[in-house]
Amino acid sequence: VLHVLRDCPTARSIWDKIVSDEIFSSFYIGSLQEWITSNLQMHQTISLVGIDWSCLFKIIFWLIWKNLRQEEGFIAVGGLVQDQNSRWIMGFGRYLGNYTVTEAELWGIMDDLKLILDRRFERILIQIGSLELNSS
Numbered sequence: 001v002l003h004v005l006r007d008c009p010t011a012r013s014i015w016d017k018i019v020s021d022e023i024f025s026s027f028y029i030g031s032l033q034e035w036i037t038s039n040l041q042m043h044q045t046i047s048l049v050g051i052d053w054s055c056l057f058k059i060i061f062w063l064i065w066k067n068l069r070q071e072e073g074f075i076a077v078g079g080l081v082q083d084q085n086s087r088w089i090m091g092f093g094r095y096l097g098n099y100t101v102t103e104a105e106l107w108g109i110m111d112d113l114k115l116i117l118d119r120r121f122e123r124i125l126i127q128i129g130s131l132e133l134n135s136s
Contacts, residue, residue: 002032004064011064018060020044023053036061051088062093077108081115090115 005011006028019027023042030038039057062078078093092111096104116124 002035005032005061006035014060014064018056020053055088055091059091062091066093077104077111079108079112081112081119081121 006015012028015027022044026038029035039061040054042053042057044053045051059078059080066078077096078091080091081089083089092115094107094111096107099107
């Protein structure tokens with residue numbers, strides 16, 4: 001599990017792009033539990049994106065896990081809500097099971113809309129990352 005989420009070339013290329021210089025030397029060490037715990041307890045704002053490291057770590061961790069699950073034929077959806085200045089407000093993630101990419105994207109949009117309606121946001125813009133859905 002640690003190999004897939006942290007050490008394999010695909011995961012490492014993602015982490016290498018976002019791990020700050022201050023924590024880089026200690027990021028790739030430790031057991032799975034030590035690695036997760038230390039990153040979830042680190043409360044350092046990443047200046048590049050203006051978000052707390054533990055929040056960013058959770059989002060990237062989930063996206064790597066989601067993509068792993070997707071390759072196995074199972075789908076999970078996730079997303080985040082940002083304000084007009086691209087500051088993180090909240091995120092979500094949910095395991096769906098065996099769906100198509102289009103169905104998963106639509107479930108993600110529905111989950112986004114539920115969160116937005118619950119919080120009574122007035123103006124929204126929904127962006128998706130699926131080429132399959134964008135071209136439909």
